[in-house]
Amino acid sequence: MPELPEVETVRRTLAPELEAAVVRRVDMRSRDVVGRPDAETFAAELAGSRFTGAGRRGKYLLLPVAPGPRVLVVHLRMTGRLVLAGPEDPEPPHTHVVFQLEDGRLLRFADVRRFGRLYLYEARELPADVAEAAGAGASGRTAAAGPDGSPGLFTLGPEPLSRRFDARLLGERLRGRKAPIKAVLLDQRVVAGLGNIYVDEALFRAGIHPARPAGDLAPDETRRLVREIRSVIRQAVERRGTTLSDYVDGYGRPGSMGPHLAVYGRSGEPCRRCRGPVEKIRVAGRGTHLCPRCQPARREGHWKVN
DNA sequence: AGATGATCCTGTATGC
DNA sequence: TGCATACAGGATCATC
Numbered sequence: 001m002p003e004l005p006e007v008e009t010v011r012r013t014l015a016p017e018l019e020a021a022v023v024r025r026v027d028m029r030s031r032d033v034v035g036r037p038d039a040e041t042f043a044a045e046l047a048g049s050r051f052t053g054a055g056r057r058g059k060y061l062l063l064p065v066a067p068g069p070r071v072l073v074v075h076l077r078m079t080g081r082l083v084l085a086g087p088e089d090p091e092p093p094h095t096h097v098v099f100q101l102e103d104g105r106l107l108r109f110a111d112v113r114r115f116g117r118l119y120l121y122e123a124r125e126l127p128a129d130v131a132e133a134a135g136a137g138a139s140g141r142t143a144a145a146g147p148d149g150s151p152g153l154f155t156l157g158p159e160p161l162s163r164r165f166d167a168r169l170l171g172e173r174l175r176g177r178k179a180p181i182k183a184v185l186l187d188q189r190v191v192a193g194l195g196n197i198y199v200d201e202a203l204f205r206a207g208i209h210p211a212r213p214a215g216d217l218a219p220d221e222t223r224r225l226v227r228e229i230r231s232v233i234r235q236a237v238e239r240r241g242t243t244l245s246d247y248v249d250g251y252g253r254p255g256s257m258g259p260h261l262a263v264y265g266r267s268g269e270p271c272r273r274c275r276g277p278v279e280k281i282r283v284a285g286r287g288t289h290l291c292p293r294c295q296p297a298r299r300e301g302h303w304k305v306n
Numbered sequence: 307a308g309a310t311g312a313t314c315c316t317g318t319a320t321g322c
Numbered sequence: 323t324g325c326a327t328a329c330a331g332g333a334t335c336a337t338c
Contacts (some may be wrong), residue, residue, distance in 0.1 A: 001331065059332080078331050079316090094316090113315045115332070152333060179309065188333080196331065245318090245330095285311070287330070 002076040003059060004160065004193030005236035006247050006255065010082055011056045013250030014107075017084055018051035018063065022102040030096035033109065035117040035150055042120050046072070046099070051107075055134040058156045058192030062134035069123035069136035073153060074109070079246040080116025083108050112246065119150055127154055156192040160229050165191060167223040174214040174222065181217060182210035183284035185229075194229065197242055197264045200289045202229040204263045209295040210283045218299065235260065263289040 002010070025047050031039035046065065051072075055062040061082065063072040074082055081092075087104045097118060099107040109118060123136040130153060157173075158165040173190050174181070184190055185199045194202070203210050205228035208221055217225070241247060241255030244265060248254055258265075262272050267280035271291040281288050 003332095075332085077333075111315095112317065113331090115315065117333095150333090177308090183309085186332085284309095285331095 001078045001195055001197065001244075002080065002241075002247055003195035003198050003236075004056075004233055005198070005239075005257065006241035006249075007056050007059050007061055007076065007193070008237050009241045009249045009255060010076075011054045011061055011250075013253075014061075014063070014082070014084065015054040017105075017250070018054055018107075021051045021105070021107075023047055023049050023051070024100045024102050027098040027100065028096075029098070030114065033096045033111065033114060033116060033118055035119045037120060042118070045070075045120060053135050055136075057130050057133040057153075058159070058188055059195070060130075060150075060153055060156075062130065062136075064123075064134045064136040065120075069131070069134075071121050071123055071126060071131065071134045071136050073119040073121060073150065075117050075119075075150065076111070077113070077115035077117070079113045080109065080111040081246070081248055081252075082250060083110070083248065083252045084250050085252075117150065119153075127156075130154075130156070152188055155189045157188060157190045158192065160191050160193060160233050165226065165230075167219070167226045170226055171217075171219065171222045174217055177214040179214055180211045180283050181208060181214045181225075182286070182288060184214040186284065186286070191229070193233070196286055196288075197261065198229070198232055198236065200264045201232045201261055204290060204295060205232060207294055207296075209292075209297045210288045210290055211281075211297065212299075216299065263291060265289065 023046050026043035028039050028043050034042045050066045052064045052066050059075060061074040065072055085106045085108060092110050094112045095108050095110040097109040123131045174184060177184055182199055185194050206224040208225060236242060236257045239255060239257035239260060242257040243254035244258060263278050266278045267289055269278050271278055271294060274293050276291060276293045278289060278291055
Protein backbone atom coordinates (compact mmCIF):
# COMPACT_ATOMS: atom_id res chain seq x y z
CA MET A 1 0.00 0.00 0.00
CA PRO A 2 1.48 3.28 -0.95
CA GLU A 3 2.75 5.08 2.15
CA LEU A 4 5.19 7.95 2.23
CA PRO A 5 8.17 6.11 0.70
CA GLU A 6 6.09 4.73 -2.15
CA VAL A 7 4.44 8.06 -2.94
CA GLU A 8 7.82 9.77 -2.74
CA THR A 9 9.21 7.25 -5.22
CA VAL A 10 6.36 7.90 -7.64
CA ARG A 11 7.01 11.60 -7.23
CA ARG A 12 10.70 11.20 -8.02
CA THR A 13 10.02 9.18 -11.14
CA LEU A 14 7.33 11.52 -12.45
CA ALA A 15 8.92 14.88 -11.59
CA PRO A 16 11.48 15.04 -14.41
CA GLU A 17 9.02 13.58 -16.92
CA LEU A 18 6.27 16.06 -16.18
CA GLU A 19 8.35 19.21 -16.10
CA ALA A 20 6.66 20.52 -19.21
CA ALA A 21 4.03 18.05 -20.30
CA VAL A 22 1.02 19.47 -22.11
CA VAL A 23 -2.22 17.57 -21.76
CA ARG A 24 -4.03 17.06 -25.04
CA ARG A 25 -7.09 15.42 -23.55
CA VAL A 26 -8.35 13.50 -20.55
CA ASP A 27 -10.14 10.17 -20.99
CA MET A 28 -12.52 9.55 -18.13
CA ARG A 29 -13.47 5.90 -17.70
CA SER A 30 -14.76 6.02 -14.12
CA ARG A 31 -16.24 9.26 -12.93
CA ASP A 32 -16.25 8.20 -9.29
CA VAL A 33 -12.47 8.37 -8.86
CA VAL A 34 -12.61 12.14 -9.25
CA GLY A 35 -13.19 13.76 -5.87
CA ARG A 36 -13.51 17.30 -7.07
CA PRO A 37 -14.69 19.10 -9.07
CA ASP A 38 -17.16 16.88 -10.95
CA ALA A 39 -15.59 14.55 -13.49
CA GLU A 40 -16.62 16.56 -16.57
CA THR A 41 -15.26 19.82 -15.24
CA PHE A 42 -12.10 18.05 -14.10
CA ALA A 43 -11.44 16.69 -17.58
CA ALA A 44 -12.32 19.93 -19.33
CA GLU A 45 -10.17 22.02 -16.99
CA LEU A 46 -7.11 19.87 -17.48
CA ALA A 47 -7.32 19.51 -21.26
CA GLY A 48 -4.85 21.99 -22.72
CA SER A 49 -3.16 22.51 -19.37
CA ARG A 50 0.45 21.70 -18.63
CA PHE A 51 2.06 19.72 -15.81
CA THR A 52 5.09 21.48 -14.40
CA GLY A 53 6.58 18.98 -11.96
CA ALA A 54 5.64 16.75 -9.04
CA GLY A 55 5.54 17.24 -5.29
CA ARG A 56 4.33 15.33 -2.26
CA ARG A 57 2.86 15.93 1.17
CA GLY A 58 2.21 12.89 3.37
CA LYS A 59 0.69 10.27 1.10
CA TYR A 60 -0.68 12.89 -1.29
CA LEU A 61 0.97 13.27 -4.67
CA LEU A 62 0.85 16.87 -5.88
CA LEU A 63 1.10 17.68 -9.58
CA PRO A 64 1.32 21.42 -10.21
CA VAL A 65 -0.61 22.55 -13.27
CA ALA A 66 -0.26 25.66 -15.44
CA PRO A 67 -1.86 27.96 -16.19
CA GLY A 68 -2.67 28.41 -12.57
CA PRO A 69 -1.25 27.95 -10.16
CA ARG A 70 -3.42 24.88 -9.81
CA VAL A 71 -2.62 21.46 -8.32
CA LEU A 72 -3.77 18.00 -9.36
CA VAL A 73 -3.88 16.10 -6.07
CA VAL A 74 -3.70 12.30 -6.23
CA HIS A 75 -4.21 9.88 -3.37
CA LEU A 76 -3.43 6.27 -4.32
CA ARG A 77 -5.00 4.79 -1.19
CA MET A 78 -4.25 1.06 -1.33
CA THR A 79 -4.03 -0.15 -4.89
CA GLY A 80 -3.84 3.01 -6.96
CA ARG A 81 -1.15 3.46 -9.58
CA LEU A 82 -0.07 6.47 -11.55
CA VAL A 83 2.11 5.30 -14.42
CA LEU A 84 3.62 6.95 -17.44
CA ALA A 85 3.44 4.92 -20.64
CA GLY A 86 4.33 5.09 -24.29
CA PRO A 87 1.57 5.27 -26.91
CA GLU A 88 1.92 1.57 -27.74
CA ASP A 89 2.00 0.20 -24.21
CA PRO A 90 -1.03 -1.99 -23.52
CA GLU A 91 -3.49 -0.52 -21.10
CA PRO A 92 -3.52 -2.19 -17.69
CA PRO A 93 -6.84 -3.41 -16.28
CA HIS A 94 -8.82 -1.07 -14.05
CA THR A 95 -7.59 2.05 -15.77
CA HIS A 96 -9.92 4.88 -14.79
CA VAL A 97 -8.34 8.09 -16.07
CA VAL A 98 -5.91 8.60 -18.95
CA PHE A 99 -4.09 11.88 -19.52
CA GLN A 100 -3.03 11.98 -23.16
CA LEU A 101 0.03 14.16 -23.51
CA GLU A 102 0.89 16.20 -26.60
CA ASP A 103 4.08 14.20 -27.18
CA GLY A 104 2.11 10.96 -27.38
CA ARG A 105 2.86 9.63 -23.91
CA LEU A 106 0.08 8.64 -21.55
CA LEU A 107 -0.23 9.22 -17.83
CA ARG A 108 -2.61 6.57 -16.53
CA PHE A 109 -4.41 6.29 -13.24
CA ALA A 110 -5.39 2.69 -12.52
CA ASP A 111 -6.82 1.25 -9.33
CA VAL A 112 -8.29 -2.22 -8.78
CA ARG A 113 -10.30 -1.20 -5.77
CA ARG A 114 -11.19 2.29 -6.90
CA PHE A 115 -10.42 3.78 -3.48
CA GLY A 116 -7.86 6.19 -4.90
CA ARG A 117 -8.97 9.73 -5.70
CA LEU A 118 -8.01 12.63 -7.94
CA TYR A 119 -8.74 16.24 -7.02
CA LEU A 120 -8.12 19.53 -8.78
CA TYR A 121 -7.53 22.63 -6.67
CA GLU A 122 -6.53 26.21 -7.18
CA ALA A 123 -3.24 26.56 -5.30
CA ARG A 124 -4.67 29.34 -3.17
CA GLU A 125 -7.37 26.98 -1.88
CA LEU A 126 -4.73 24.75 -0.32
CA PRO A 127 -2.86 25.15 2.95
CA ALA A 128 0.30 27.15 2.33
CA ASP A 129 2.62 24.22 3.11
CA VAL A 130 0.77 21.96 0.69
CA ALA A 131 0.91 24.54 -2.10
CA GLU A 132 4.59 24.98 -1.38
CA ALA A 133 5.23 21.23 -1.41
CA ALA A 134 3.49 21.11 -4.78
CA GLY A 135 5.93 23.69 -6.07
CA ALA A 136 2.95 25.69 -7.22
CA GLY A 137 4.22 28.86 -5.63
CA ALA A 138 3.22 29.72 -2.10
CA SER A 139 0.29 31.63 -3.41
CA GLY A 140 -0.94 32.45 0.02
CA ARG A 141 -4.08 32.19 2.02
CA THR A 142 -5.21 28.96 3.50
CA ALA A 143 -8.79 28.05 2.86
CA ALA A 144 -10.62 26.13 5.55
CA ALA A 145 -10.98 22.39 5.04
CA GLY A 146 -12.38 21.84 1.57
CA PRO A 147 -16.14 21.38 1.67
CA ASP A 148 -15.92 18.74 -0.99
CA GLY A 149 -12.53 17.41 -1.86
CA SER A 150 -10.25 15.78 0.61
CA PRO A 151 -10.43 17.05 4.19
CA GLY A 152 -7.38 15.03 5.18
CA LEU A 153 -5.20 17.18 2.97
CA PHE A 154 -6.09 20.16 5.12
CA THR A 155 -5.19 18.67 8.49
CA LEU A 156 -1.89 16.91 7.87
CA GLY A 157 0.67 16.67 10.64
CA PRO A 158 4.39 17.23 10.09
CA GLU A 159 6.48 15.29 7.61
CA PRO A 160 8.35 12.59 9.54
CA LEU A 161 11.65 13.55 7.90
CA SER A 162 11.25 17.24 8.65
CA ARG A 163 13.01 18.98 11.51
CA ARG A 164 9.63 19.88 12.95
CA PHE A 165 8.91 16.24 13.79
CA ASP A 166 10.89 15.61 16.95
CA ALA A 167 10.51 13.87 20.32
CA ARG A 168 9.09 16.95 21.98
CA LEU A 169 6.35 17.40 19.42
CA LEU A 170 5.44 13.72 19.35
CA GLY A 171 5.51 13.60 23.15
CA GLU A 172 2.99 16.42 23.30
CA ARG A 173 0.73 14.64 20.88
CA LEU A 174 0.89 11.39 22.87
CA ARG A 175 0.35 12.89 26.29
CA GLY A 176 -2.87 11.72 27.93
CA ARG A 177 -3.89 9.56 25.02
CA LYS A 178 -5.20 6.14 25.94
CA ALA A 179 -5.46 4.94 22.38
CA PRO A 180 -2.89 2.34 21.26
CA ILE A 181 0.33 3.95 20.08
CA LYS A 182 -0.23 2.31 16.71
CA ALA A 183 -3.59 4.06 16.25
CA VAL A 184 -2.02 7.43 17.01
CA LEU A 185 0.82 6.91 14.55
CA LEU A 186 -1.65 6.00 11.83
CA ASP A 187 -3.46 9.31 12.41
CA GLN A 188 -2.28 11.57 9.60
CA ARG A 189 -2.93 14.63 11.78
CA VAL A 190 -0.19 13.50 14.16
CA VAL A 191 2.43 12.67 11.56
CA ALA A 192 1.89 12.56 7.82
CA GLY A 193 2.65 9.57 5.64
CA LEU A 194 2.85 6.52 7.89
CA GLY A 195 0.66 3.52 7.11
CA ASN A 196 0.26 0.01 8.38
CA ILE A 197 3.59 -1.34 7.13
CA TYR A 198 5.96 1.33 8.41
CA VAL A 199 4.15 1.83 11.71
CA ASP A 200 4.62 -1.87 12.49
CA GLU A 201 8.24 -1.69 11.39
CA ALA A 202 9.03 1.46 13.37
CA LEU A 203 7.44 0.06 16.53
CA PHE A 204 9.46 -3.13 16.16
CA ARG A 205 12.68 -1.21 15.70
CA ALA A 206 11.88 0.91 18.74
CA GLY A 207 10.98 -2.16 20.83
CA ILE A 208 7.50 -0.84 21.62
CA HIS A 209 4.35 -2.97 21.69
CA PRO A 210 1.76 -1.56 19.23
CA ALA A 211 -1.09 -1.86 21.73
CA ARG A 212 0.60 0.18 24.46
CA PRO A 213 -1.47 3.22 25.45
CA ALA A 214 0.18 6.14 23.69
CA GLY A 215 0.28 8.30 26.80
CA ASP A 216 2.22 5.64 28.74
CA LEU A 217 5.37 5.89 26.65
CA ALA A 218 8.42 7.00 28.60
CA PRO A 219 10.40 9.96 27.24
CA ASP A 220 13.23 7.76 26.02
CA GLU A 221 10.74 5.54 24.25
CA THR A 222 9.30 8.54 22.46
CA ARG A 223 12.80 9.56 21.44
CA ARG A 224 13.52 6.05 20.14
CA LEU A 225 10.24 6.02 18.28
CA VAL A 226 10.99 9.27 16.47
CA ARG A 227 14.44 8.01 15.58
CA GLU A 228 13.16 4.68 14.26
CA ILE A 229 10.30 6.22 12.31
CA ARG A 230 12.79 8.44 10.56
CA SER A 231 15.25 5.62 9.93
CA VAL A 232 12.73 3.18 8.49
CA ILE A 233 11.16 5.83 6.27
CA ARG A 234 14.57 6.97 5.08
CA GLN A 235 15.64 3.41 4.30
CA ALA A 236 12.38 2.64 2.50
CA VAL A 237 12.76 5.73 0.33
CA GLU A 238 16.28 4.61 -0.55
CA ARG A 239 14.93 1.18 -1.47
CA ARG A 240 12.23 2.82 -3.58
CA GLY A 241 9.40 1.51 -1.44
CA THR A 242 7.81 -1.83 -0.61
CA THR A 243 6.02 -3.89 -3.25
CA LEU A 244 3.94 -6.68 -1.74
CA SER A 245 1.38 -6.95 -4.50
CA ASP A 246 0.26 -3.78 -6.23
CA TYR A 247 2.61 -0.90 -5.70
CA VAL A 248 4.76 0.32 -8.61
CA ASP A 249 6.52 3.60 -9.30
CA GLY A 250 5.82 6.06 -12.12
CA TYR A 251 7.54 3.75 -14.61
CA GLY A 252 5.71 0.65 -13.40
CA ARG A 253 8.69 -0.73 -11.46
CA PRO A 254 8.39 -2.42 -8.05
CA GLY A 255 10.28 -1.28 -4.93
CA SER A 256 12.86 -3.41 -3.14
CA MET A 257 12.15 -2.72 0.54
CA GLY A 258 10.08 -5.90 0.99
CA PRO A 259 12.93 -8.25 1.97
CA HIS A 260 14.13 -5.70 4.53
CA LEU A 261 10.90 -5.69 6.53
CA ALA A 262 11.39 -7.22 9.96
CA VAL A 263 7.83 -8.01 11.00
CA TYR A 264 5.23 -6.95 8.41
CA GLY A 265 3.95 -10.00 6.57
CA ARG A 266 6.29 -12.30 8.50
CA SER A 267 3.93 -13.83 11.06
CA GLY A 268 5.12 -17.28 12.11
CA GLU A 269 8.62 -16.61 10.84
CA PRO A 270 11.54 -16.12 13.24
CA CYS A 271 12.21 -12.65 14.59
CA ARG A 272 15.42 -11.29 13.12
CA ARG A 273 16.55 -10.13 16.55
CA CYS A 274 15.61 -12.95 18.96
CA ARG A 275 14.56 -15.81 16.64
CA GLY A 276 11.20 -16.13 18.41
CA PRO A 277 8.11 -16.30 16.18
CA VAL A 278 6.67 -13.07 14.77
CA GLU A 279 2.99 -12.71 15.70
CA LYS A 280 0.03 -11.17 13.99
CA ILE A 281 -2.66 -9.61 16.17
CA ARG A 282 -5.37 -7.00 15.74
CA VAL A 283 -4.81 -3.48 17.04
CA ALA A 284 -7.04 -0.51 16.28
CA GLY A 285 -8.89 -2.69 13.81
CA ARG A 286 -5.73 -3.35 11.82
CA GLY A 287 -3.67 -6.43 11.18
CA THR A 288 -0.60 -5.83 13.32
CA HIS A 289 2.75 -7.61 13.21
CA LEU A 290 5.13 -7.74 16.12
CA CYS A 291 7.65 -9.75 18.09
CA PRO A 292 6.17 -10.13 21.58
CA ARG A 293 9.60 -10.76 23.08
CA CYS A 294 11.28 -7.73 21.57
CA GLN A 295 8.18 -5.57 22.06
CA PRO A 296 6.91 -6.22 25.61
CA ALA A 297 3.35 -5.21 26.38
CA ARG A 298 4.44 -3.46 29.58
CA ARG A 299 7.04 -0.90 30.27
CA GLU A 300 9.36 -3.09 32.33
CA GLY A 301 12.95 -3.20 31.26
CA HIS A 302 12.76 -0.28 28.93
CA TRP A 303 14.47 2.34 30.99
CA LYS A 304 17.48 0.06 31.33
CA VAL A 305 18.03 0.22 27.63
CA ASN A 306 19.42 3.37 26.11
C1' DA B 307 -14.06 14.63 23.12
C1' DG B 308 -12.21 10.76 21.97
C1' DA B 309 -12.41 6.16 20.48
C1' DT B 310 -14.46 2.40 17.95
C1' DG B 311 -16.80 0.20 14.00
C1' DA B 312 -18.86 0.23 9.43
C1' DT B 313 -18.10 1.52 4.79
C1' DC B 314 -16.13 1.48 0.18
C1' DC B 315 -14.09 -2.30 -3.50
C1' DT B 316 -12.33 -6.49 -5.60
C1' DG B 317 -8.58 -9.91 -5.93
C1' DT B 318 -6.75 -13.51 -3.25
C1' DA B 319 -6.77 -16.90 0.32
C1' DT B 320 -9.13 -19.98 3.23
C1' DG B 321 -12.89 -23.24 4.64
C1' DC B 322 -16.20 -26.76 3.98
C1' DT C 323 -13.94 -29.38 -7.39
C1' DG C 324 -16.59 -25.60 -6.53
C1' DC C 325 -18.76 -22.36 -4.05
C1' DA C 326 -19.10 -19.19 -0.19
C1' DT C 327 -17.04 -16.41 3.08
C1' DA C 328 -13.21 -13.86 5.16
C1' DC C 329 -9.68 -10.77 4.66
C1' DA C 330 -6.67 -6.96 3.15
C1' DG C 331 -6.57 -1.66 4.22
C1' DG C 332 -6.68 4.55 4.03
C1' DA C 333 -9.69 7.63 5.08
C1' DT C 334 -14.30 9.11 6.27
C1' DC C 335 -18.53 8.99 8.60
C1' DA C 336 -21.78 7.40 12.09
C1' DT C 337 -22.21 5.80 16.61
C1' DC C 338 -21.19 4.91 21.06
